[in-house]
Amino acid sequence: MDALLGLLASLFSRLDLVAAIEIIIVALLIYGLLSLLQGTRALVLMRGAIILIVSLLIIVNIWPFQVLRFLVINSLPAILVAIPVVFAPEIRRALEQIGHTSDWFNRPLTQRTEDAIRIMISEVVKTCYTLSSQQWGGLFVIERGTGLQDVITKSRGILVEGRVSEQLLVNIFVPNTPLHDGAVIIRGDQIIAAAAILPLTDNTSIQQHYGTRHRAALGISENSDAVAIVISEETGSVSVAVSGKLYSNLKREDLTDMLIALLVATRGQSNKRRIRRVSTSTLASLTHFFPKELTGKNKPEAAPNTPNGSQSKVSSKTTEKSG
Numbered sequence: 343m344d345a346l347l348g349l350l351a352s353l354f355s356r357l358d359l360v361a362a363i364e365i366i367i368v369a370l371l372i373y374g375l376l377s378l379l380q381g382t383r384a385l386v387l388m389r390g391a392i393i394l395i396v397s398l399l400i401i402v403n404i405w406p407f408q409v410l411r412f413l414v415i416n417s418l419p420a421i422l423v424a425i426p427v428v429f430a431p432e433i434r435r436a437l438e439q440i441g442h443t444s445d446w447f448n449r450p451l452t453q454r455t456e457d458a459i460r461i462m463i464s465e466v467v468k469t470c471y472t473l474s475s476q477q478w479g480g481l482f483v484i485e486r487g488t489g490l491q492d493v494i495t496k497s498r499g500i501l502v503e504g505r506v507s508e509q510l511l512v513n514i515f516v517p518n519t520p521l522h523d524g525a526v527i528i529r530g531d532q533i534i535a536a537a538a539i540l541p542l543t544d545n546t547s548i549q550q551h552y553g554t555r556h557r558a559a560l561g562i563s564e565n566s567d568a569v570a571i572v573i574s575e576e577t578g579s580v581s582v583a584v585s586g587k588l589y590s591n592l593k594r595e596d597l598t599d600m601l602i603a604l605l606v607a608t609r610g611q612s613n614k615r616r617i618r619r620v621s622t623s624t625l626a627s628l629t630h631f632f633p634k635e636l637t638g639k640n641k642p643e644a645a646p647n648t649p650n651g652s653q654s655k656v657s658s659k660t661t662e663k664s665g
């Protein structure tokens with residue numbers, strides 16, 4: 343005990359202003375990193391890696407396992423090299439968050455732009471349920487902070503450049519027409535491209551019955567801060583993928599509320615707090631918009647309270663855990 347107190351006293355005696363500032367910076371960096379990783383697969387991976395490394399370090403310090411000790415000590419630098427590879431999507435998203443590449447969603451929200459976004463949301467929502475009633479598949483990606491030009495260019499998507507309207511969107515997804523395969527990309531209130539091929543998620547924990555359309559929606563939401571909306575050809579269900587999570591079987595009102603929360607409400611905040619994408623904590627505070635989460639952290643099956651105090655209906659089907 344005395345030794346511990348002595349150690350603490352010597353530590354505090356060495357604490358000057360520079361060290362205090364450094365401690366605050368390091369704490370902020372760790373806090374920022376954990377906030378970015380919150381609710382993502384990377385956090386689970388990081389937790390697993392920390393548990394493994396700490397357990398091994400404890401074992402080699404307690405018992406005289408020479409070979410194991412050699413392996414553990416020498417593999418630590420290799421882990422540092424592996425971090426950028428394992429966490430590539432998260433690092434990319436963090437850097438994009440700092441860079442904020444898109445113009446449209448970075449501008450302060452004027453009344454005119456807000457009205458335009460609300461009209462775009464209303465047209466997209468109408469389209470989703472028209473496609474759903476016909477059981478025509480559809481995939482929309484709404485760009486936010488991260489520019490999606492490289493996705494369009496790489497996949498040779500067809501440039502459209504037309505104002506978002508239900509008629510135009512439905513027309514694109516009429517089965518067996520030239521543009522119906524792939525995704526429509528929306529920037530602001532404009533359709534900028536159709537038939538874009540998106541990166542597929544490599545998340546192996548999503549339900550087996552989800553095919554490439556849903557995997558593509560998840561993929562783009564993992565690689566950017568875009569919001570992807572999928573209409574299933576098989577079931578007519580409408581789902582949203584955002585920040586690597588898929589929310590399925592959305593009703594019309596849920597979808598509208600969710601899109602307003604993601605595209606309008608957070609921009610309102612961004613004027614004050616310079617937040618340009620929905621952070622995981624914001625998503626958590628919006629759980630009443632998200633009836634059924636299929637990937638990511640398992641949500642309790644109990645219906646969460648809605649803002650007006652009533653209970654929102656939660657599908658009784660099981661939710662699927664991420665790895």
Ligand SMILES: Nc1ncnc2c1ncn2[C@@H]1O[C@H](COP(=O)(O)OP(=O)(O)OP(=O)(O)O)[C@@H](O)[C@H]1O
Pocket residue numbers: 479480481522523524525538539540541542551552553554555556557558573574575576577
């Ligand atoms: N990488 C991709 N990017 C964009 N769209 C894609 C991609 N891969 C597949 N698609 C679209 O998904 C369609 C195939 O859907 P598939 O049946 O595999 O998916 P699903 O998730 O089961 O959806 P559904 O419930 O509509 O059948 C393709 O015809 C194409 O339009």
